[in-house]
Amino acid sequence: MHAFDRIAMLVDSDFVEIGGDVMPGDPLGWSDKTSYPQKLERDREKSKLSEGVVCGFGSIGDIPVALGVMDFNFRGGTMGTVVGERLVRLFEGARDRKLPVLVCTASGGARMEEGMLALMQMAKTTVALQRFRDDGGYAVTVLTDPTTGGVSASFAFQADVIVAEARAAIGFAGRRVIEQTIRQKLPENFQTAEFLLEHGAIDMVSERSELRALLTRLLDYGAGVRGAAASSATNGRTTAGASS
Amino acid sequence: MNAIVERERGLLELEGRIADLKAHAADQPVDLTAEIQMLEQKYAQIQRDIFGHLTPWQRVNMARHPKRPLGSAYLAELDQFDELHGDRHFGDDPAIIGGFAKLHGRRIIAIAQDKGVDTKEKVHRNFGMPRPEGYRKVQRLVRLAGHLGVPVVTFVDTSGADPGIASEERAQAEAIAQSIAALAEVPVPIVATVIGEGGSGGALALALADHVIMLEHSVYSVASPEGCAAILWGDAAKAEEAAARLRLTSDDLLGFGIVDEIVPEPLGGAHRDPHGTIGNVLSSIEGALTRLVTVPAGELRARRYDKFRGIGSPA
Numbered sequence: 001m002h003a004f005d006r007i008a009m010l011v012d013s014d015f016v017e018i019g020g021d022v023m024p025g026d027p028l029g030w031s032d033k034t035s036y037p038q039k040l041e042r043d044r045e046k047s048k049l050s051e052g053v054v055c056g057f058g059s060i061g062d063i064p065v066a067l068g069v070m071d072f073n074f075r076g077g078t079m080g081t082v083v084g085e086r087l088v089r090l091f092e093g094a095r096d097r098k099l100p101v102l103v104c105t106a107s108g109g110a111r112m113e114e115g116m117l118a119l120m121q122m123a124k125t126t127v128a129l130q131r132f133r134d135d136g137g138y139a140v141t142v143l144t145d146p147t148t149g150g151v152s153a154s155f156a157f158q159a160d161v162i163v164a165e166a167r168a169a170i171g172f173a174g175r176r177v178i179e180q181t182i183r184q185k186l187p188e189n190f191q192t193a194e195f196l197l198e199h200g201a202i203d204m205v206s207e208r209s210e211l212r213a214l215l216t217r218l219l220d221y222g223a224g225v226r227g228a229a230a231s232s233a234t235n236g237r238t239t240a241g242a243s244s
Numbered sequence: 245m246n247a248i249v250e251r252e253r254g255l256l257e258l259e260g261r262i263a264d265l266k267a268h269a270a271d272q273p274v275d276l277t278a279e280i281q282m283l284e285q286k287y288a289q290i291q292r293d294i295f296g297h298l299t300p301w302q303r304v305n306m307a308r309h310p311k312r313p314l315g316s317a318y319l320a321e322l323d324q325f326d327e328l329h330g331d332r333h334f335g336d337d338p339a340i341i342g343g344f345a346k347l348h349g350r351r352i353i354a355i356a357q358d359k360g361v362d363t364k365e366k367v368h369r370n371f372g373m374p375r376p377e378g379y380r381k382v383q384r385l386v387r388l389a390g391h392l393g394v395p396v397v398t399f400v401d402t403s404g405a406d407p408g409i410a411s412e413e414r415a416q417a418e419a420i421a422q423s424i425a426a427l428a429e430v431p432v433p434i435v436a437t438v439i440g441e442g443g444s445g446g447a448l449a450l451a452l453a454d455h456v457i458m459l460e461h462s463v464y465s466v467a468s469p470e471g472c473a474a475i476l477w478g479d480a481a482k483a484e485e486a487a488a489r490l491r492l493t494s495d496d497l498l499g500f501g502i503v504d505e506i507v508p509e510p511l512g513g514a515h516r517d518p519h520g521t522i523g524n525v526l527s528s529i530e531g532a533l534t535r536l537v538t539v540p541a542g543e544l545r546a547r548r549y550d551k552f553r554g555i556g557s558p559a
Binding site: 025081129152153170174182191 | 405411412414415416418420421425428429444448449465466471472474475476477489492496500548553555556
């Protein structure tokens with residue numbers, strides 16, 4: 001699902017993008033069949049996106065939220081320096097504005113063409129998300145198809161609440177890697193959202209059609225945390241622990 | 245066959261011949277001094293030719309050299325070490341060894357990945373590929389270090405986290421994510437040393453640290469060269485090509501600011517002088533700890549934040 005379609009589906013039509021001007025360099029000077037900048041250009045045209053994640057502020061069911069949406073159409077949703085930087089700006093912005101964080105993930109993992117700088121985005125997003133949470137921040141992730149590698153092994157699985165979209169492929173190692181390594185047939189529902197739910201790895205599975213309503217409730221449950229976001233979500237209920 | 249093992253074979257033969265000649269020189273009617281000297285010069289020349297400059301792929305092979313000192317060898321050189329087992333939930337992962345230790349008299353928590361020496365031990369230690377319970381043991385030990393106020397010292401050497409069915413069932417991604425988070429959080433100094441292979445997230449789970457050291461010929465990579473080649477070009481055999489592009493050597497990573505210090509290896513690699521190499525690594529760790537223990541916890545964490553926050557940020 002295209003990042004902007006997902007944003008349109010979830011957000012109340014007040015989405016304001018941040019970090020859209022953070023653009024990739026070519027830190028390794030990578031080139032194989034084509035150069036890395038050429039690959040990026042091709043993916044920009046193909047996906048109508050400037051990079052693998054769209055971040056910004058908006059409201060879901062009247063609850064203000066800092067939202068990040070990854071898109072598999074841009075280099076397989078891989079996390080490089082731009083995805084890392086945009087997410088960290090989002091987490092820092094959420095901390096300043098006392099908003100909850102919601103990230104919808106879709107990623108094949110770390111981006112090979114940025115080498116170790118890409119891997120280190122796992123550390124970078126982790127320190128930022130942990131600081132946000134330390135400060136009373138509330139984070140929800142929605143794991144969409146597919147979420148693997150460096151994204152699943154960092155911020156995606158560090159949120160307070162983890163939702164997966166029904167039937168999404170989620171895991172650490174890619175299915176092909178596992179098959180090649182162990183040379184045996186994998187269980188039918190292996191690495192699906194339902195498989196993870198069954199094994200206790202995630203909080204819940206949601207159909208896409210129900211996601212907006214579910215997230216509205218989940219964001220509301222966290223609204224008592226340091227009084228964040230609660231002020232505008234006044235639908236008659238009190239927000240326990242509101243600090244102001 | 246390991247590319248370094250292949251290249252050093254002739255060298256080892258020559259080394260043997262020199263030793264033989266020296267041993268029997270006294271019994272011989274002729275003076276062998278000149279011949280020995282000639283061979284020693286030849287040996288030194290070949291050694292420089294082979295090891296003076298290693299390509300990225302040769303460094304990968306050096307990092308995987310069958311005789312390269314493993315994590316347990318470093319633990320054995322500490323003043324003392326008492327292993328703490330298990331993740332308190334599921335099991336004890338032999339791919340990660342951790343526990344109380346003393347380094348130059350200082351109390352630390354030491355954690356090492358270990359690939360195992362012989363076949364039996366390699367199988368036991370899952371070839372150094374940790375399972376989720378290994379990373380959950382790391383989390384537990386890191387929190388224990390925070391609780392006791394003692395530094396964390398890690399030794400990184402893995403081709404990557406275990407990619408098996410059971411590991412996925414026990415949420416390998418979550419285990420790694422939480423280990424990285426535990427290191428991000430802990431209010432005590434962390435020094436990590438990549439001693440062999442730093443394989444992707446499975447390595448980073450022990451390497452988010454205030455001071456990151458790399459042994460000269462170790463490698464640290466977003467994916468193994470084989471994995472990268474498979475992902476990008478659908479052909480793991482193009483690993484050498486991937487290695488050349490990934491910028492995975494210690495010099496590359498020092499240049500990127502991902503690594504803080506390189507500990508040199510003897511010509512020919514760490515396995516040519518394990519004791520000396522390990523001693524140098526431990527001295528570097530001690531040096532870093534001496535500096536870090538004076539930093540107040542709040543500032544330590546603030547610096548750690550800035551360090552990792554800054555990687556890959558636009559200027």
